[in-house]
Amino acid sequence: MGLIVEAAIKIVIVFGVVLTFLAYLALFERKILGWIQLRYGPNRVGPWGLLQPLADLLKFLFKEDVRPTTPNPILFSVAPILSLVPALMTYAVIPFGDRFVLFGREITLYITSVNVGLLYLFALSGLGVYGIVLAGWASNSKYSLLGGLRSAAQMISYELTLTLSVVGVLIQAGSLDLVEIVRAQSGTYWGILPKWHVFWYQPLGFLLFFIAAIAETNRVPFDLPEAETELVAGYHTEYSATKFAMFYVAEYANILAVSALATTLFLGGWNGPGAARAPLLGVVYFAAKTAVFLFIYIWLRATLPRFRYDQLMRFGWKVLLPLAFANVVFSSAMALVG
Amino acid sequence: MERALFLIFALTAIVAAFNVPLRRHPLHSVLALLVVLGALTGLYVLLGAYFLAVIQVVIYAGAILVLFLFVIMLLNLRAEEARLERRPLLRWLALPFAALLGVEIAYLVRLFEENPVPSGTSVGVTESIGRELFTTYLLPFELTSILILIALVGAVVLARREGR
């Protein structure tokens, strides 16, 4: 019983923090884009634009929900949910920190640790495709259909690289459990270099993971499913109000999840100087590392142009995938030697 | 508790499975099969096969059914119209034969009537499956990779546009 209560409290806290953070991530993105493009970004609502997410939320809630004429009204309504739920479910296994003792009770800083943790995440990322594809189908519009088709092809193609790039980490850490993977990265080499997978011996795996992750989250330069110059807005062209907000939140939830996952798998998660003694410091390290990824995401958006579709496919299948295979072979060889 | 979960998953699977042939639009059939797969995942978890449960979602839901969905959207299929059958008689013969098959299976199932499945066993953890797969079943495992290669080449050759 105590366990259930504890889990429930943790779920509420994690979701409260994550959802608030997602709202501010959107603001953060607009601010940074503004700075990079030499303008201010949102600065009217509240000091420094800090109440902007609240204003956006109210706007989403009170806007008219425009429905297109579609033969699949139920599917049209279900698609955003199918997109949002897997995105939020990922946070169940992400380890934000180690454990600490509170009132004589050991409390872990993650919701749960399952021995198929990483496979669970891949399963969820596979399910995330459905929301987008079905939205594209149910909207009964050619832009949406093309966006949905593109996203299906793109996500299947890059999921291969995403999965294969992680195999090296699995070989090195010897576990699918994310908590174990973080534990395997504690300590340092020669007292200086942290034992993170990104330094040794997964730098290539890290690069592949990050590129494939950007493609999986449909972000610039891989944002072809919603390319506004050619497809209006792709799969969510016909969506408005709350349903659009769900896609919007799902996109940011995926970005945050992928950044947190990259931190967990390659950058040592909560590990850092002093984190072994003060677990809450570990959470700060975790957040800081994740924030770096989030910044890179936004930086890329402001910097890079979009791929052309054939370039995207060629890059995915003829460059990334062979490299991912090479990385698997290299990691296996290293595991045999060392 | 466990029985309740079983009944929920089993009924979901069966109801959804009926929707696979009954729906007119192939896309709806695919979605019905997706629900069946989800319910089966739940049953696998109840049986303690955690690895398979997750793999089921990754491979079936994440890859195979998305492929179906993709092809349906690519061909832009519409719901089938009721059209003239070439051999309407055959269609009605299928039902009694299928029922016969069901009876046969039911008879076999009855042989295992009262034996309960030990609950809470977890033989299906990743490590033990991996160990088996790469020792006892190494040869079949390697053969599947050849099978996949053949399927890959076959699919590419078939779907390639001609005249290039």
Added chain:
Amino acid sequence: MTTIPISWYLAVAAVLFTIGTVTVFVKRNAIVMLLGIELMLNAANLTLVTFSSYFRELAGQIMVFFVMVVAAAEAAVGLAIVVLLFRHRETLNVDEAQLLKL
């Protein structure tokens, strides 16, 4: 803790298999027929996992793994044929594809 009789699982598998068979027999749409085959494979998988749990023997689950691999290969080739069929005949009705050539 109550346990579930093995026959319940097998019964579910039997029903799913029967529905899959009916789908393949009754439907003429190539894609839906492939779905029926997937349904049958899944029913077989359920029995394999059930017996694997029942006898505490991994072989059943390994078998399911192989079935999934074969199903993936089958779907890839099957759908390629479907696309080809549709390109040449503008239909997915398998009764139209009886000339043994395109």
